[in-house]
Amino acid sequence: MDLRALRAFTEVIRQGGFSQAAEALHTTQSNVSKTVRQLEEEVGLPLLDRVGHRSHLTVAGEVVHARALKMLADRADLVRELEEMRGLRRGRLRLGLAPIGASTLFAPHFATYRARYPGIEISLVEQGSSRLQEMLREGEIDLGALLMPVPDAFDWQDARRSPVVAVVPQADHLPRDRPVPLAALADHPFILFEAGFALNAMVLDACAKAGISPRIVARSSQPDFIFALVAAGLGIGFLPRLIVEERAPPGVRVVTVTEPDMLWHMVLAWRRDGYLSDAARAWLALLRGEAT
Template identity: 55%
Template sequence: MEFRTLRVFVEVVRAGGFSAAAGRVHATQSTISKAVRQLEDEIGMPLLIRGPAGIALTAAGEIVFQRAQTLLAGRETLKTELQELAGLKRGLLRIGLPPIGSSELFAPVFTLYRRRYPGVDIKLVEHGSDRLEELLRASEIDLAASLLPVSEEFDWLAMRRDPLVALMATDAPLAQVPGPLTLADLRTMPFILFDSGFALNRIIRAACARHGFEPEVTARSSQIDFIIRLAAAGLGVAFLPRLIARARVHVPVAQVPLDEPGTDWAMATLWRRGAYLPQAARAWLDIAAGDPAQTATDREPD
């Protein structure tokens, strides 16, 4: 039983199908199918139920999926521990960052980290927070930036807490209203959200549900500047942390404070609770916790 075959099987289950898994492991769909059949032949029983609606795990497949994740995580831990025999003169930092806020929060940490540890390779993965947590859970990365609150299976270091602002065209009626708005005030406007997998979407939808409505979503994107320009053009209302919105003042768009409990953008760096944390990752956390550029942003006036 090869680690490569186990990894392919795990990706098929996570992705929910063969074609999506092929893109994740950079292989053809036929190669993916062949690897799963090889694993089933080796085990001697089917692992997946294939149907028009997608795939489902058999009882045997459920066992193999859980054990495969443990084996793959253990393999990565072994490789990392051996690398660290040489200390941080070399090594690998595997970190996942979301598109929202990375340049503002994490670029200074990257700069200082690279200066202190030039021999450490950095493997950067960029996804929405939900996908990053999935990768962290599977031990494919050591650290991930995500929004609080998070599952108890993770420990975390707080990075920044910021209220959201609503972005809309400068001539929109609600752009002229003094004072902060609630999501209930915005329920008649179309929403411009990020792509699926972004935790900010989940936070906004949950707050809307507390007000008793489901927002009409007119557009989705993973690109911050594109979302801002859609809002500025009058397509709907978008939402960004105040820190990020202020950094995009060159775009002519109204930025209205949002007064909505439970929707603060609370960014943290996560790692698996109780799991082995590589020395390269611990060094990153030390810098992130003590970097003056990070703490200074929390003292800026409202």
């Protein structure tokens, strides 16, 4: 099968449509449609069920999509492995970081890495945990900063742990001198992160276990904006304590919650069956405090 056809097909699924896929691939919608039709003819089965402007995977499409992701990731691995076998001194470290905690955990290491490996280009993307998992599976990044637990398809190295705390307005009536159960926050409006952030699932799972249904009044992808909304009295937010201690502005304070499951455990993950480049291995060694 033509890998370019598989790339077009997977991009249609990822982007949610042919026009969006064409934009991502820097081509025309008609070219993408033609390529996917040719792939369907080669397979001999329809891969997409087209209903209006929406397309959904058929059963055959699900099989081809899963295999295509693996083939494209394997190709990316092959290219990187051959480059290193040729003894190239230049390369690229492709990191996927979460908007929450990335600057605190990783920024101090970039200067050291650059000094040790000046020929390595560092490529960074910031996404939520769900999207980073997809990018790892598709071979688009070498390492991704994920929250535990991670799928069995990944190996990982520990990065940092921090309890998740509630951030409330300074004048809020909640106790200042002792932890409180999550149920004590049930009458407060919640401010969460955008969909795709693993921290959301952690908070909502803890709420379900505590028997409460939170009223969500706002979402954001930026911790600083969540702090601002909390300070303005819109509701309460939830962030790792280490982020709050570093970045919380005046007008908010921390309330510790007693739920043991609300632990922010960040790791650096990579595909278990994938090729891990020397550049990625050097980054992992740096974070472990090892000289290379």
